[in-house]
Amino acid sequence: MAEKTYLQAISDGLRQEMRRDKRVYVIGEDVGVYGGAFKVTHGFQEEFGPWRVIDAPLSETAIVGSCTGAAIMGMRPVAEMQFADFVSCAWDHLVTVAAKQRYRAGTAVPIVVRCPSGGGFSGGPFHSQNPESSFAHIPGLKVVCPATPEDAKGLLVTAIEDPNPVLYFEHKHLYRRIKADVPEDRYATPFGEARIHREGDDVTVVTWGAMVYTAAEAADKVESEGISTEIVDLRTIVPWDRKAVLASVEKTSKVIVLHEDTHTGGFGAEIAATIAEEAFEHLDAPVKRITAPDSPVPFSPPLEKAFIPQVEDVVAGLQEVAGY
């Protein structure tokens, strides 16, 4: 096991799959010669050649749409969006064709769309979004949001193996900031199984992606006040691990759902609604959501900081819920 950044784990996982399985190829803007805007595919074109690491024209619909065709012909495409924000340009293809083809016509569409998502570095309204909730609402799509280097690799492997279209959201703010041990061997991290990032007894925080670390910092802070926090990292949003969430809620009776995406209709609403419906008898406090507010992601640092949930916000939330 070697220590790797989150980014390196994705890169290594992808390379390993491409070595193992000739059907896997990568397509996207600037993924070849340049190695991708974030260098995830750095050196790939040298190794795999220009027909397995394809520099595509600036056309997200053709990139993702062509993946669907190639997948049906037996390939295992991995598309890269330069930023998750640009997946909006492939929205119609994903929800209309890729998501529904298996249900309607029996044709599986095993594609992966890698989406570098999230804010925290003044990327502004179009380089900071977290569009996972939008896709989570569309039946037929799977949605993955790894938080750790180990999961980043293992979930990517599972995404490539999965016979369905998978939106793989890799959080840009974790790319180089988060390092941890990652097994060298191939392994597939199952979808739909949450990870307990931290055990605790008083309040459950359900979250994913970069917010796992925000929650952890907040948990550290409130620990001295005697609040014991359990952090459930969902890892995948579709499918999501209701069982693990409900089990944790049963234990703590108090829960916060935390995400970086905006509030109204964010996936936190689904989780909160489910908890309220299925753990009604166990709850000792209302399910609290801590999310970004309902606005585009602002550019200027003070505004962006106010927009993205901060450690202080979670601390306040934990105190409030624990004290309910």
Place this chain on the structure above:
Amino acid sequence: MAEKTYLQAISDGLRQEMRRDKRVYVIGEDVGVYGGAFKVTHGFQEEFGPWRVIDAPLSETAIVGSCTGAAIMGMRPVAEMQFADFVSCAWDHLVTVAAKQRYRAGTAVPIVVRCPSGGGFSGGPFHSQNPESSFAHIPGLKVVCPATPEDAKGLLVTAIEDPNPVLYFEHKHLYRRIKADVPEDRYATPFGEARIHREGDDVTVVTWGAMVYTAAEAADKVESEGISTEIVDLRTIVPWDRKAVLASVEKTSKVIVLHEDTHTGGFGAEIAATIAEEAFEHLDAPVKRITAPDSPVPFSPPLEKAFIPQVEDVVAGLQEVAGY
């Protein structure tokens, strides 16, 4: 006041606005010579000419995107999607440009996109969808779902007046099936004010669109069993009337959220989560969601019937919740 179908109310409302305000024009596929796939703009081109009732090429992005440009230049465009399902082709424009332009750049985008939505007549996966929840998650868009002829007209007027992009979902299954009195004069029905479709004491059903009638039929059926149902017709999803919903829940202590769109991440989740958060102390039963299941809309009648929430489903839900 004359009795009008839901469709006639939309058509008359739109015509009235076009007569009143020269800035209002209509653009869409087949809206001119043909009068629109559902004949909402029947006779409009004769009255207003080909430059205010514009037969557009088959290009939703150009249709809606051009509305944004024209709106910024002072027009008041009303785009028609041939079916709500096709608005997916204008998704990127709506979420990327229209929704964010005011926040980012101070430029208001007063456009209306009419989306004939909903199932119930074997339209299949691409002519039956209810995509309102997807848009409700995007800050900067307003989302309207009238249930009655009177509201259909009044909310359309407000939509055209509103300085923001408005998605106006008109339910196809109501078009000719629902008739009621509609004032001849111009009136604007405010956004964000729910309508109590039926008063009751035991269970609240929060819903909108065609499901208002499904709820009403179910309410009739359970009345004899002594269950008194209050039906809150939201009328608009963004903004939505939390106050009215919370007031009703405070009264009944039991609530069902009912919608025709699919379950996971549907707007029902937002409502349920909000109720669970803000009316926690008032609830005598978990908030129940009755929705379509997580699949595309199937074509064949028995499947479609099983997919769309039916009166029986709501009856069962009311009995369950009332008996909790």
Place this chain on the structure above:
Amino acid sequence: MAIAREAEPVGSLTEVKEFGLDREDLLGIYRHLLTTRGIEERGHILYKQGKIPGSFYTGRGNEAAAVGVATAMGPDDVGTPLHRDMGVHIVRGVEPWRIFAQYMGRADGPTKGKDGNVHMADDRLGLIAMVSHLPAMLPVAVGCALAFRIREEKRVAVGWFGEGASARGDTHEAMNMAAVRRLPVVFVCDNNQWAYSTPTHLEYACEHVADRAKAYGFEGVVVDGTDVLAVHREAKRAIEKAREGGGPTLVECLTLRMEGHAVHDDAFYVPKEMFEEWAKRDPLESYRSWLRENADFTDEEEDEIRAEVKKLLNDAIKRADESPLPEVSTLLDGVFATPEDLDTPHHK
């Protein structure tokens, strides 16, 4: 001013033989045309009888375009036909009874009642089911071609679109990517002059849709879509060119949509003279005449084929009508694919 090449009509039997069709093939084409039209005519009747839920679309007038292209495809080639291209399904071998079952929303339709109309395909026959959103299948066809190119297989993908759908961004992205990568794909435009009620001059302002090809960097050709042999010849050229690494071609088949957009539409907006003019160029009738004049097509042969097709369709309707409606328990089947779904020839 046109940029695209305008294709000549097909001449004699000799010419036809040169591009590889023998007499058996020629009769086969006639059978396919008859079957195609027959299925849609029967479907129309079933619809009026209330046996088909939803709406109903036909490709009347487009039979030769669909059959002409499909007969030019190789067995390992693939395609994404649209709502006017029933002939493609027929040529590739979908059993008619399954199509009727599809129309009627029965369990034995290719989509098992999940989708309707000609929103179907049998992927084992190399076809991928269309979606409503036009022309969303073009990028998919390009992706098939990309797979062939990556694996260096000599296979070709054919992607269909209407002249109306030519206005959408998907058309552009698909053609451009295919051009840049010189992928083995043939784009077939069913130009039936109307997109619902919208005439061509409100969809595009060049002379031919095929004029676009050159501006992407490949060849465009316009062919009389009522002339099944001319279509076949141009499609064959384009497909074989693609197969040999020559990149994409855009083949535009000019026809008239001989009915309304769908059953509910009486096409009041189409000038009567237009219908009259094009009625004279009925693709089946034209081809029948050609066979008689050029290939000694006899009354007996014709009667035999007609009888055969009639029986096929009668049996098909009967069998389809015996197919049950789907069980409600299947409602959620297949929302997500399982690994077994990848156990198909094409997925490997």
Place this chain on the structure above:
Amino acid sequence: MAIAREAEPVGSLTEVKEFGLDREDLLGIYRHLLTTRGIEERGHILYKQGKIPGSFYTGRGNEAAAVGVATAMGPDDVGTPLHRDMGVHIVRGVEPWRIFAQYMGRADGPTKGKDGNVHMADDRLGLIAMVSHLPAMLPVAVGCALAFRIREEKRVAVGWFGEGASARGDTHEAMNMAAVRRLPVVFVCDNNQWAYSTPTHLEYACEHVADRAKAYGFEGVVVDGTDVLAVHREAKRAIEKAREGGGPTLVECLTLRMEGHAVHDDAFYVPKEMFEEWAKRDPLESYRSWLRENADFTDEEEDEIRAEVKKLLNDAIKRADESPLPEVSTLLDGVFATPEDLDTPHHK
């Protein structure tokens, strides 16, 4: 083989006078060019000093293309310039200090800190702020033109896009709708030969982006984007043609992006010789030479303009730096527009 017209370079002062520029205008253009480059050079320094959050983009090499087009626009014309088109904002009269404030995320930037970089515009000056998604503003420009056409105003909209963005569906839908309706819009392609690291032959397979125009049914022209007067002339022709009801034109300005895609990118993938060759054609230097050779441009005049621009920029940076960061309380301001937002000249 090119389909589009390839424009001649501009010759003498006489020719320039013929298309309406007097000596004052010519000096104004020089001032605009200097200001444009100066702002971006200063921005680059500010970025290195850590005063600009996020990333940073410039239009080095594209100054003449931007200024040439913008100076050809009438006061009531509107446009949707992109990230290489700082010159357009300058010509239209945005105050440089507000641009620096924008770069630095300050409250007085045109977006008040809500957006960054050149993602801004002052709509009172007839410009509409770009989004990142390329080329999402083209349909918007077409919509402006549609409004002008509906109201029968003699105004023109100008929509910019890069050669990379030419591959996207939005380009197609916008151009096609403009063509079909012969709308008063001019499409300007900033062809700087690279889309991030992607060379033109991986973005399109025709010779020029402008070749597309003909296939939409309007005129395309390619012009040397380093020649501000040639750009101006072609833009003027196109704009006046549009104004008179002649429909759209696509003007392609050929340049080289003289820096990386953004500050973090060293452009290792661009051949050195390419940079060397194009460095000889620096738009500011070329224009300065032209002025000297053709318009008796004196040292004094040049010094005066340079000093003026220098002062302008120094003052601007100072003033921008005094602008506060936005108040956190403004975070949710303007998510939704209010009726007062429609109280602008253009919204009426």
